Amino acid sequence: MADFFFQLPLMVQGVLKGLAVIAVMFPIAGACSMAERKVSAWIQGRQGPNRAIPPWFAWVPVLGPALQKLGAFHLLADGLKFLFKEEQIPGQVNRLYFVLAPALAMIPALSTVTVVPLGAYLDAAGQVVPIALAHVDVGLLAVFAVSSLGVYSLILAGWASNSKYAFLGGVRASAQLISYELSLTLAVLPVFLWINAPGTGGTMSLARVVEFQSQPGFWGGAWFIFTMPVSAVVFLIALFAETNRQPFDMPESEADLVGGFHTEYGAFKWSLFFVAEYSNMLVGSAVFILLFLGGWNPLPWISLAKFAGWTGLGGHPLLLGLLSIAILLGKVLAMIFFFMWVRWTVPRFRYDQVMRIGWQKLLPLAIANLVVYAIGIACLAP
């Protein structure tokens, strides 16, 4: 099986790997929408969706009712509903761009994952080899570059919809994403200043960042959230804004803009926006975890290599690889829960507040943080 896979042309291998990642990511993004409903219900003292169950699942003794209680079949029902619903295109829209926008939302959401390392295994020499779709040195730069294209889909959707709410949503989306992209980028600079010692070959690779967080010793094993807390907080806040999550969901803000950029959308096109938003969240949380929360290392100061040494998994690259992916995925899901938890806790900011926080608070903080860490790293450097 493995031999057959490696005999395939490189192009086909890449496509298959990409499809495998999408096949995992797409359902998780869909499941997140159900998790969102359940978490919101639990936080508000409700049960949430817990009714739908196909009869043949009702016959399974324990699992069936458990899945029913978790609303797993509502997810299927919702998905089917979105597929089979009538696709309405309002009369006033620009049809080409209106149809193009949801597809455009999916492209950056699913393509950023290519440069994000998903796990690691130990090769025969005991070296940690990261698992990623594409091992490229631009790493994080590529994530930033491609993910910022995602805003074009929102602007396009808002503009093509030719209605005032959608238009305002699109305008807000562009303003917000430009404002917070600066802080987002400035917040990660100290990390890359630290891992790129002068004189060595520079890299923006996320795998390298994780490598730095899995060194032996107290300072080597510390995750960057401990050594650079301000960076982590600024990055996290900017991430909320970049993924349009509450309290920063200006483009959507259903209270004042009906539905913002997706006001005129329905059925499957609308759900594409939804999945794209969750995919963005998945990739964004993965990047945050790789940068600040130790990536695939199970615990602070316990690196994957050490863990493999204890459990004797070092000789099983497949098992260790799957385990590391599971660890990263577990952390990502925890982050997604955090996103939801915050959403149902903090009220939405006003538009002027969003702008003020972005330009007057977060950006100076990020710059000050960068200056302090630049000086500190210069002093520490040998």
Add this chain to the structure above:
Amino acid sequence: MAVIPVQRQPLSLAERAYLPQVAAGLRITLKHLFAPKETMQYPEQRPAIPPGYRGVPTLVKDPHGREKCVSCQLCEFVCPPKAIRISPGEVPAGAGRDHVERAPREFDIDMLRCIYCGLCQEVCPEEAIFLQNQYSMSGYSRAEMVNHKDRLYELGGTLPDSFFKWDKKKAAEEHGHAAH
């Protein structure tokens, strides 16, 4: 009325920084996340009906199993939405109830019209019609939503009654006849 000016306190540093406030909010919502849920799972769990609840109007029988309604039609006349329709009839002969003046032949309550005001119960001189605990009426057609006499008795059942007005009347009549 005295006007009391309230000094608005300036925000403390922690409040202006906002993040500690967010953390406090997260703690509260986390507590709610694990708290028991308020939702009643309706068809399986039913709410407790308080006494005096005005549900679907029903006809009741006395402990002897006699229908109490004498089809005086007061409820029909008082009913504001005209939901009640009564066709008076004779008491079936030989049932040992000949001393009761009359009984309804037909007794229909149209639940699509009923407004659950309880005036029928209020006005009934025989205490024969009661608004009881039943609160959920549903049907697939208009005809199904009309409660006929048998259905009304089925819903109503028997209510405790210690007075037995018609028995007393009968006894008094017989006593009176015996005296003559």
